[in-house]
Amino acid sequence: MTDATIIEAREGEARFGDYVALLKPRVMSLVVFTALAGLLVAPASIHPMIGFSAILFIAIGAGASGALNMWWDADIDAVMRRTSKRPVPAGRVGADEALAIGIALSGMSVVMLALATNLVAAGLLAFTIFFYAVIYTMWLKRWTPQNIVIGGAAGAFPPVIGWAAATGSVSVEAWLMFALIFMWTPPHFWALALFMKSDYDDAGVPMLTVTHGRKATRAHILIYTAILAPAALALGLTSIGGPVYLAVAILMNGWMLIGAARIWRRDEAVAETDKYAVEKSFFRFSLYYLFAHFAALLADAALRSGGIV
Structure with a gap:
């Protein structure tokens, strides 16, 4: 969990860029690209607007995962050079705020993907968010050196979700x-x-x-x-x-x-x-x-x- 003393010591005013950073845009860009590839190479036609909506909600789901990851990992992020300037450990975004954003975006992305495409894609997105935020972040990352091996499944699901959004199956x-x-x-x-x-x-x-x-x-x-x-x-x-x-x-x-x-x-x-x-x-x-x-x-x-x- 987060270390309140570390966070409070670095509090500052959040800017729009901090909320963007909370969603891990670099990771999100990879998710969007691979999900788009999965959707476009699938043997099914999909209306461009539905396809756009599917990729948007998958991206939001990825951002939700990033926010939940930063909420939970703020204590270890604060002592790593690579992550110490992230918005939560730096105190620019509160831990409770990051948690609320992550939960809200998770629910919205899954529900909207189900409405835009199908339950198979939405179910896969929900499982991916859960796997990354709970199985990997809260459990594997601090427990086993196989953390990145097993946890890598979370990053591997986007093209499967894109495929499912187009075909309704896998x-x-x-x-x-x-x-x-x-x-x-x-x-x-x-x-x-x-x-x-x-x-x-x-x-x-x-x-x-x-x-x-x-x-x-x-x-x-x-x-x-x-x-x-x-x-x-x-x-x-x-x-x-x-x-x-x-x-x-x-x-x-x-x-x-x-x-x-x-x-x-x-x-x-x-x-x-x-x-x-x-x-x-x-x-x-x-x-x-x-x-x-x-x-x-x-x-x-x-x-x-x-x-x-």
């Missing part, structure tokens, strides 16, 4: 999009943990770097990247795959594996000397990796709709 293609994000999440965040150094240790978060050490974390990045590659390629062999996606998947996964191998071979003293340049490069590339895969799915969908493939 198929193997949707679950493979889920698998792509799910397997991508651990190496992405473990690379971040490597160059954030003592942040997670200071906050008492049992990240893999803290519980098992950096050498084990580097090995885990390589293992999960090796598992990620076939999951990514498998998606290209389904009805929503195509030549663009397969080409992108082969290139991006090859480069991702090379980067993971470089991290695995790293000596910690060398990494410290060059300020974790390899780890930072891998982390940045992993962001482009996910965007490229979903953009390729959209490109193949456009080619199919134009009768080209």
Whole structure:
């Protein structure tokens, strides 16, 4: 829970930007993009206004999750350099206010998505918010080094929700999009943990770097990247795959594996000397990796709709 003494010591007047930051707009942008991809590649037509509404309410649900996360994690956010300036630990938005916003937006997003599309999509959105805010934030994050592995499911659901909004059901293609994000999440965040150094240790978060050490974390990045590659390629062999996606998947996964191998071979003293340049490069590339895969799915969908493939 939040540490009232920390919060009160940093109180300040909230601005509009603080409420935007409360919703974690960077995370929301990834949610919106992958949900939109899931909706557009689905084998069903959807009215543009309904599609827009679906993505809007999924985005609001993601923002609600972010607000609930910041409410609960304000105490550990306050001692981590990466998160100390967030609106709740910095005292610009009160903890009770963040909780109220998170709950209100959660309820509104689920109800409105049900009205705009269907109960399957709304149910998946409700489960995603619950999973991120309760299962991951309140339980897994502070309990197990597998926090980001299991918790990654929350970030993997948006394309499934988008698919369900368009079709009213979920198929193997949707679950493979889920698998792509799910397997991508651990190496992405473990690379971040490597160059954030003592942040997670200071906050008492049992990240893999803290519980098992950096050498084990580097090995885990390589293992999960090796598992990620076939999951990514498998998606290209389904009805929503195509030549663009397969080409992108082969290139991006090859480069991702090379980067993971470089991290695995790293000596910690060398990494410290060059300020974790390899780890930072891998982390940045992993962001482009996910965007490229979903953009390729959209490109193949456009080619199919134009009768080209």
